[in-house]
Amino acid sequence: MALRIDILTLFPELFDAFCATSIVGRAVKSGLVAITRTNIRDFARDAYGSVDDAPFGGGPGMVLMCQPVFDAVEALRKQADPPGKVVLLSPQGRRLDQALVTELAGEPRLLLLAGHYEGFDERIRTGLADLEVSLGDFVMSGGEIAAMAVIDAVVRLQPGALGKEASLAEESFSCGLLEYPQYTRPRDFRGMAAPEVLISGDHARIAAWRAEQARLRTMQRRPDLWDRYRQTHDRGDGPDEA
Numbered sequence: 001m002a003l004r005i006d007i008l009t010l011f012p013e014l015f016d017a018f019c020a021t022s023i024v025g026r027a028v029k030s031g032l033v034a035i036t037r038t039n040i041r042d043f044a045r046d047a048y049g050s051v052d053d054a055p056f057g058g059g060p061g062m063v064l065m066c067q068p069v070f071d072a073v074e075a076l077r078k079q080a081d082p083p084g085k086v087v088l089l090s091p092q093g094r095r096l097d098q099a100l101v102t103e104l105a106g107e108p109r110l111l112l113l114a115g116h117y118e119g120f121d122e123r124i125r126t127g128l129a130d131l132e133v134s135l136g137d138f139v140m141s142g143g144e145i146a147a148m149a150v151i152d153a154v155v156r157l158q159p160g161a162l163g164k165e166a167s168l169a170e171e172s173f174s175c176g177l178l179e180y181p182q183y184t185r186p187r188d189f190r191g192m193a194a195p196e197v198l199i200s201g202d203h204a205r206i207a208a209w210r211a212e213q214a215r216l217r218t219m220q221r222r223p224d225l226w227d228r229y230r231q232t233h234d235r236g237d238g239p240d241e242a
Contacts, residue, residue, distance in 0.1 A: 004034045009114040012037035027161045043068040061118030084109030085130045089143030093132030098173035105157035114143030176229040180213040
């Protein structure tokens with residue numbers, strides 16, 4: 001059964017090229033993933049297509065109203081089973097990482113709510129969202145880019161999406177470490193040579209070098225990940241730097 005992703009947004013046109021390009025586009029074309037785009041404004045009930053209003057209590061900006069968002073989600077859920085997990089893209093949500101991506105990739109259906117303006121009416125959070133997801137501690141104009149990030153990361157984990165499943169096991173964060181350095185032709189470029197071990201043809205040495213480089217790179221660049229990795233793997237030692 002193909003993963004279904006429903007995007008709810010005020011700017012569905014932003015997803016046109018994204019959903020037809022690269023790995024996501026190929027996954028859609030091959031039937032591994034089905035992606036729908038729904039304009040929340042289509043569910044407005046007045047002649048002006050109103051989806052937002054001024055916040056109670058005053059303050060800057062406009063707030064997305066409950067009615068069009070609830071109606072949009074409920075209409076989509078009636079289209080197909082299962083009803084799906086409603087994911088609200090919000091700077092207040094759980095930080096997106098590979099562990100969360102893996103969780104989401106295991107869902108049969110995701111409904112991604114991409115907000116805009118000043119944010120959502122709180123009753124959308126409490127009465128509709130199953131999960132809130134954030135890209136990090138910064139603010140963007142809307143949730144569309146965050147939705148794209150979620151989709152791209154989740155689609156990559158669908159069986160058959162990458163072609164070579166071994167690629168997934170070696171990517172950064174897949175095993176708790178950053179990926180090892182990669183090189184290709186030419187062997188020497190402007191005095192910078194590729195490591196001799198990679199040209200040796202000795203697959204055992206290459207595997208050992210890559211594993212060591214992944215540990216070393218993680219320790220140097222992401223000490224937070226390295227500490228977590230050591231705790232998980234019960235390693236008290238660091239990589240050899242010789």
